[in-house]
Amino acid sequence: MLSMVLGAVVGICVYAISRTGGTYLFAITGGLAGVLVAVGLDAYRRAGRLTEVRVTVPQLSELTFVVNNDARQVAWQLFVESVTRVSVQRLEDDEGxxxxxxxxxxxxxxxTRDILKVSRPSTHATGGLTVEYLAVNFLNLELRPLLTKWHPRLRTFELAHPDRPESEWAQAEECRADLRDVQAHARDYxxxxxxxxxxxxAEAMTDATDLQQRSVRLPGQAPS
Structure with a gap:
């Protein structure tokens, strides 16, 4: 109903403008153009508005970040990619x-690297850090050292003993200990x-065990 009313009003305005000539036509047209520009600029400012967010992450202490809508979208993608992997789920000695x-x-x-490559750099703001800074530190301080150390070692064992389970790998316990440390840090990131x-x-979404233990009704799920 509202859309019909708005449509009728717009139609009447268009008809009235078309019947107007001379100076009045230019004045009305200019006024409408000004309104459209103002609305566009307001939407642009809202999209580019920077917000300060304080977060605490391992090895980096408490930091202040600045984000706009683009940065929030990047952070959302990084969150989804991370929370749906084993990176934040503790792997016990007898599991997985x-x-x-x-x-x-x-x-x-x-x-993570691909998301950063296709995203536009965050708007520079003095005194604040960006989501890219957090993501790059996550890669270089947490994931890269673990993968560089243990990926080739495990691969060497697998090639040398293709018929033996990895539980017989002499370094399995040490690798799991390092993995648990990185998973704990990754959860904070x-x-x-x-x-x-x-x-x-976010914490309930991140902690799968907590989600199972609590009676959380997901969107669209009927009450039990």
Whole structure:
């Protein structure tokens, strides 16, 4: 109903303008153009508006970041890619495979880099850091050292002993210990991405165990 009314009003305005000539026509046209420009500029300012966000991440302490809508979208993509992988889910000694975990982290490294490559650089703001800064540190301080150290070592064992389970690998326990440390740090980075993106209930989304233990009704799910 509202759309019909608005359509009728627009139609009457267009007809009235078309019947107007001379100076009045130019004045009305100029006024409408000014309104459209003002609306466009306001939308642009809203999209580019910078917001300060304070987050705490391992090895970096508490930092102040500045984000706009573009940066929030990048942070959201990084959060989704991270939270859906083994990177933030603790792998106990009797659970899962190290090969699967390292492969997942390697994929996360590549995906994070690809997201940054296709995204526009954040708007520069004095005194604030950007989502790219956080993502690059996540790659270089957490993922890269783990993958560089353990990926080739596990591969060497697999090639030398193709019929033996990785549980017989002499360095399996040490590798799992390092993996747990990185997963703990990665969780803080993932929550930082969520904070920059403005995600609500990020901790519940990140902690799969907590999600299973609590009676959380997902969107569209009927009450139990």
């Amino acid at each position: 495979l190290l090969r699967e975990a390292l492969t997942s982290l390697h994929g996360l490294f590549a995906t 993932v929550l930082a991405f969520a904070r920059l993106a403005g995600v609500r209930d």
